[in-house]
Amino acid sequence: MKSNLTVLGVGNILYSDDGVGVRVIEKLREEYRFSDNITLVDGGVQGLNLMDIILDAGRLIVVDTVLNNGQPGDIYRIIHEQAHGRLPAGNALHQADLIETLTFCTLLGQVPDTTIIGIEPKDYTTFSDQLTPPIQDRLADLTQKVLEEIVNQAGADEAVTQISGS
Numbered sequence: 001m002k003s004n005l006t007v008l009g010v011g012n013i014l015y016s017d018d019g020v021g022v023r024v025i026e027k028l029r030e031e032y033r034f035s036d037n038i039t040l041v042d043g044g045v046q047g048l049n050l051m052d053i054i055l056d057a058g059r060l061i062v063v064d065t066v067l068n069n070g071q072p073g074d075i076y077r078i079i080h081e082q083a084h085g086r087l088p089a090g091n092a093l094h095q096a097d098l099i100e101t102l103t104f105c106t107l108l109g110q111v112p113d114t115t116i117i118g119i120e121p122k123d124y125t126t127f128s129d130q131l132t133p134p135i136q137d138r139l140a141d142l143t144q145k146v147l148e149e150i151v152n153q154a155g156a157d158e159a160v161t162q163i164s165g166s
Contacts, residue, residue: 003037005153006057006112007146008050010043010064010098016128017072017121017135020142021063027143035159038150048101055105057112059153062098063146066118073138074120075145115153117146 007028013019025042034040039057043050054060066076105111119142122132131139151160 004039004056004058005037005061005150006039006041006053006059007061007063007150008041008043008053008057010045010050010062012045013129014127016123016126016130017119017132018065018124019129020065020119020121020131020135020139023131023139024063024143024146027139028146031143031163032147033161033163034150035154038154038159047098048104050098051101051104054101054112055108055110060112060114061146061149061153062114062116062118063142064098064116064118065121065124066116068118068120070120072120072122072132072134075138075142076116076118076120077145077149078116078118079114115149117142117149 007025009021009023009025011019011021013022022042022044025040028040041050041053043053066078068074068076070076102111102114119135119138122134130136147160154160
């Protein structure tokens, strides 16, 4: 198994809460430094174009919105095998592509161990480059959950260093 860890934020930053995965990647890049075996990727809405990135990952953490019939701001940890029932196709443009891409990787026998850290959106369809207040209020909590997952999967606190003044 490859020892690298890829953290992939997906979503469309022009559709309000749909862009939260990308916003977490931005926050991580601004506030932390990571060991060389950890890669942060802004996957946007690239869908199938992410296949090479996913296939190259030893382990994969995806950060995204999750429709799970919860309250806006609820945070979830989902393993890849559970994603199909909890990330129904069509809930956002990129999600069908993400599930499809992971399925293709599985068919190739090369899907990395994948964990999805997601948040229940309030609004993912309104054209806006701003997160809604309940999601913005939970952005730090979501980022912390992603950091905890990184440390858990990387196996050492030295994998992450906070940048001074952040």
